[in-house]
Amino acid sequence: MSKTIHTPSIWRDEFAALAEPHHPSAKRLLAFWENRPADGLVVGRDFPSRVIADLLSYLTLWEPTQAGSDFRVRLAGAAVCRRFGRDVKGALFSELFSADDFRHHFEETRELMQTGKAKVVESRLFDGNVQRLHQEVVILPVLAPNRIDQWVVVGIFYFD
Numbered sequence: 001m002s003k004t005i006h007t008p009s010i011w012r013d014e015f016a017a018l019a020e021p022h023h024p025s026a027k028r029l030l031a032f033w034e035n036r037p038a039d040g041l042v043v044g045r046d047f048p049s050r051v052i053a054d055l056l057s058y059l060t061l062w063e064p065t066q067a068g069s070d071f072r073v074r075l076a077g078a079a080v081c082r083r084f085g086r087d088v089k090g091a092l093f094s095e096l097f098s099a100d101d102f103r104h105h106f107e108e109t110r111e112l113m114q115t116g117k118a119k120v121v122e123s124r125l126f127d128g129n130v131q132r133l134h135q136e137v138v139i140l141p142v143l144a145p146n147r148i149d150q151w152v153v154v155g156i157f158y159f160d
Contacts, residue, residue, distance in 0.1 A: 011132060013101070015123040023136040023157040025055055026120065033118055033140045033153075044145040047153065055155060062093065062109070062152040063144070070094050071109065071152065083125075083133065083156050113141045113150045134159040 021027045032052050033041060041047055048056055057077035065072045071093040081087055084096060093109075094102045112119050118140050125133040138155040 012126045013123055014126065015121050015137075018120040018122055018136070021120045021136055021138060022122075023159065025058065025157045026136045026138045026155060028052065029055055029059075029138050029140070029155045029157075030118060030120065033138075033142075039143075039147070041140070041142045041153075042145065042147055043142055043151060047142060058155050058157055060088065060154045060156075061142075062154065064149070064151070065092070068110075070106070074151070079158075080156055082158065083135065109139065109152055112139055113152065116141055 021030055029052060032049070037046065043061065047061075057079040059075070059077050060073050060080055061075040062071040063074045064070070073088045073091050076087060076089040088096060093106060096102075097105055108119070118138065121137045121139070123133075123135050123137055124131055125135075136157045136159070138157070140153045140155075142151050142153050143149070144151050
């Protein structure tokens with residue numbers, strides 16, 4: 001299914017879910033997650049990992065906040081600035097997207113957390129008719145350090 005999302009800036013996000021990643025780094029991140037321990041991928045124990053150390057600048061770690069009604073960026077790699085135009089560490093999901101976009105992304109992320117399944121999305125950001133970014137996004141449910149709560153790791157990988 002394809003959907004158009006308008007970011008808080010003037011950029012328009014056109015995206016579609018993918019059955020599998022195409023970007024080499026997205027493939028590596030998904031393979032890392034698929035080979036996780038039987039009890040899950042735990043922040044602080046398994047993530048971050050030397051196995052994917054070269055991908056860390058492309059990753060964000062999202063923690064549910066405000067009684068589960070939003071997410072806060074716990075960690076954000078330097079390459080993520082390219083997507084949002086600034087360092088987003090500490091930002092809320094609701095601050096990074098318009099109200100409609102927030103609702104869509106929030107619902108998709110909560111569903112992913114409930115099902116425990118990864119999601120891969122191709123995204124193209126446009127400024128008018130000009131494509132500014134072409135990226136593949138990998139969204140992965142992980143366990144918080146307490147091994148009970150669920151958090152989310154998101155990888156944003158760019159096609160140049």
